[in-house]
Amino acid sequence: MSTVDPAARELSAYRKMEESITISETTEFEGDRELLTLNLGPHHPATHGVLRLLVTLDGEVIRRLQPIYGYLHTGIEKTAEQKSYWKAIPVVERMDYVSYYFNAMAYCGAVETLLEVEIPKRAQYLRVIHMELNRIMSHLVFLGTSALDLGAISVWWYCFRERETLLDLFEMSSGQRMHTRYFQIGGVIEDIPDGWIEQVRKFCAIMPERADIYGDLLNKNEIFLQRQRDVCPLPVEKLREYGVTGPLLRAAGDPWDLRKTMPYSSYEEFDFQIPVGTKGDNYDRFQVRLAEVKESIKIIVQALDNLPDGPTITDDRKIALPPRHELATSMEALIHHFKLVTEGMRVPAGEAYYPIEGARGELGCFVRSDGSSKPARVHMRDPSIVNMQAAPAATEGWLIADMLATVAMFDPIIGGIDR
Amino acid sequence: MPDAATLERLVGALKASDAESVIDTVETPGRVAIEVKPESIVGSLEVLRAAGYEFLASVHGVDYYPNEPRLGVDYELLSREACDRIALTLRVSTEDPHLPSVTPSWPCANNQEREAFDMFGLIFDGHPDLRRILMPEDYEGHPQRRDFPIGGEPVLFTHNEHSVPRWFE
Numbered sequence: 066m067s068t069v070d071p072a073a074r075e076l077s078a079y080r081k082m083e084e085s086i087t088i089s090e091t092t093e094f095e096g097d098r099e100l101l102t103l104n105l106g107p108h109h110p111a112t113h114g115v116l117r118l119l120v121t122l123d124g125e126v127i128r129r130l131q132p133i134y135g136y137l138h139t140g141i142e143k144t145a146e147q148k149s150y151w152k153a154i155p156v157v158e159r160m161d162y163v164s165y166y167f168n169a170m171a172y173c174g175a176v177e178t179l180l181e182v183e184i185p186k187r188a189q190y191l192r193v194i195h196m197e198l199n200r201i202m203s204h205l206v207f208l209g210t211s212a213l214d215l216g217a218i219s220v221w222w223y224c225f226r227e228r229e230t231l232l233d234l235f236e237m238s239s240g241q242r243m244h245t246r247y248f249q250i251g252g253v254i255e256d257i258p259d260g261w262i263e264q265v266r267k268f269c270a271i272m273p274e275r276a277d278i279y280g281d282l283l284n285k286n287e288i289f290l291q292r293q294r295d296v297c298p299l300p301v302e303k304l305r306e307y308g309v310t311g312p313l314l315r316a317a318g319d320p321w322d323l324r325k326t327m328p329y330s331s332y333e334e335f336d337f338q339i340p341v342g343t344k345g346d347n348y349d350r351f352q353v354r355l356a357e358v359k360e361s362i363k364i365i366v367q368a369l370d371n372l373p374d375g376p377t378i379t380d381d382r383k384i385a386l387p388p389r390h391e392l393a394t395s396m397e398a399l400i401h402h403f404k405l406v407t408e409g410m411r412v413p414a415g416e417a418y419y420p421i422e423g424a425r426g427e428l429g430c431f432v433r434s435d436g437s438s439k440p441a442r443v444h445m446r447d448p449s450i451v452n453m454q455a456a457p458a459a460t461e462g463w464l465i466a467d468m469l470a471t472v473a474m475f476d477p478i479i480g481g482i483d484r
Numbered sequence: 485m486p487d488a489a490t491l492e493r494l495v496g497a498l499k500a501s502d503a504e505s506v507i508d509t510v511e512t513p514g515r516v517a518i519e520v521k522p523e524s525i526v527g528s529l530e531v532l533r534a535a536g537y538e539f540l541a542s543v544h545g546v547d548y549y550p551n552e553p554r555l556g557v558d559y560e561l562l563s564r565e566a567c568d569r570i571a572l573t574l575r576v577s578t579e580d581p582h583l584p585s586v587t588p589s590w591p592c593a594n595n596q597e598r599e600a601f602d603m604f605g606l607i608f609d610g611h612p613d614l615r616r617i618l619m620p621e622d623y624e625g626h627p628q629r630r631d632f633p634i635g636g637e638p639v640l641f642t643h644n645e646h647s648v649p650r651w652f653e
Binding site for chain 1: 510512513514515517538539540541542544547558564567569571590591592593594595596599616617618619620621622627628630632634
């Protein structure tokens with residue numbers, strides 16, 4: 066037990082400020098109307114994880130919305146600095162925990178830019194297939210949880226049924242359901258197993274129809290429509306001002322998609338369209354994502370049809386592990402293997418910023434190398450933290466129930482915001 | 485990244501608005517970064533905005549320990565017409581980590597500047613709401629700095645919470 070008298074200790078400046086607050090001082094008036102400041106979260110079923118919202122209300126109308134972050138801060142960027150380059154992939158994947166393939170792609174892409182390494186065509190296609198499967202999975206989680214926020218529980222079960230199929234596919238190709246560590250610096254860790262392509266094709270055959278069914282389920286629901294149509298719209302100019310990217314920007318009618326405009330990982334070889342909305346209200350935000358699911362299926366089918374043969378990871382022995390059979394016969398392979406596993410690869414000094422189109426918008430990874438085998442700085446420009454800046458502008462003046470629907474439609478992932 | 489002619493034109497435009505602003509141009513594979521003086525960052529960003537780089541994608545802090553000046557801030561810009569990216573960087577010291585905030589002219593930088601303040605102790609003068617964003621309000625230190633120790637903080641459980649007097653403060 067402590068011997069220090071608790072009363073004798075000096076309060077920190079923050080605690081002093083906190084103790085000095087009284088309820089009467091915080092009451093706000095607007096004319097003769099009293100405003101109520103209400104705390105929502107961090108543990109609240111309608112705030113998607115541990116998002117905390119401070120709302121100032123006039124009756125039920127929102128006058129001010131203030132998101133408060135940090136309840137899921139785990140210091141992943143700091144942790145990544147302590148790991149060699151290839152060991153940082155698993156921690157980086159855990160940032161935005163429903164789009165792990167995108168996180169790995171952004172990080173690996175940044176390191177590959179610094180290394181100036183050529184990625185084999187087959188690996189690029191496998192990456193595209195996995196990222197698009199991940200996009201569908203992420204949008205299904207979005208659809209299920211946001212419909213759940215609006216009281217439509219059955220959609221959630223259907224969406225998670227399809228998500229389960231996707232997770233089984235991930236488990237088949239990499240051994241893990243989530244945080245698969247399938248993408249490596251220089252390619253992917255191993256080729257897909259026999260029978261995987263058939264399983265993916267089976268999924269691609271049923272998914273467009275299923276997406277239509279889910280669309281119908283919600284489009285013919287009067288309550289859902291009333292809570293979505295013309296609710297909390299934001300024009301393109303406002304969204305651009307706040308740096309919003311991804312489906313939210315496309316819902317307002319701006320067809321900006323990095324897969325089309327600045328292609329990476331062979332996206333220029335696929336034929337697909339960019340769904341856009343017209344009004345930028347909640348209904349468009351939902352419809353754009355539903356349409357994106359079908360476009361992703363198109364990309365996957367094309368990638369499966371044209372999947373090239375060849376290696377799945379670069380043959381640069383300074384970057385990728387040598388094949389297992391070489392270790393028994395080649396001294397050099399053994400040395401490379403030993404150096405890569407113990408020390409890791411050395412990356413030339415420099416800085417790289419690698420942006421990709423994640424499920425929620427521009428996901429950029431900044432990596433600074435000082436020439437050693439550990440990154441000197443890893444930063445993820447996560448779309449969630451930037452997109453949420455537009456949430457106050459979208460919801461002020463609307464009812465609190467509309468705000469909950471809008472936060473659901475913004476689809477922030479707190480793991481990505483807090484990292 | 486812009487080609488050599490475009491880069492020369494951009495650097496020329498930056499120098500035309502403020503002759504002293506450009507310190508260096510760093511080209512690495514796939515990226516061009518123009519280092520500018522901290523005082524001229526707001527003006528330099530406006531020059532690039534006029535040149536078509538209208539989207540400020542990312543603002544993040546970097547610690548160049550042990551090099552001096554230690555702290556850096558990167559501004560990743562995107563031109564949607566040219567489908568092209570360029571970065572502006574600046575360096576400040578840990579003794580005087582002040583630099584002008586770009587949030588008044590680029591509202592998208594708000595959260596990211598707060599994060600850089602939280603993690604590196606960079607002070608963005610003119611930011612409307614410069615508070616910690618990810619760490620607790622009463623946290624001491626800036627954890628992303630390279631000399632900030634790992635595991636320097638005891639993890640409190642119910643069995644050892646009494647070992648730290650008034651830990652709840």
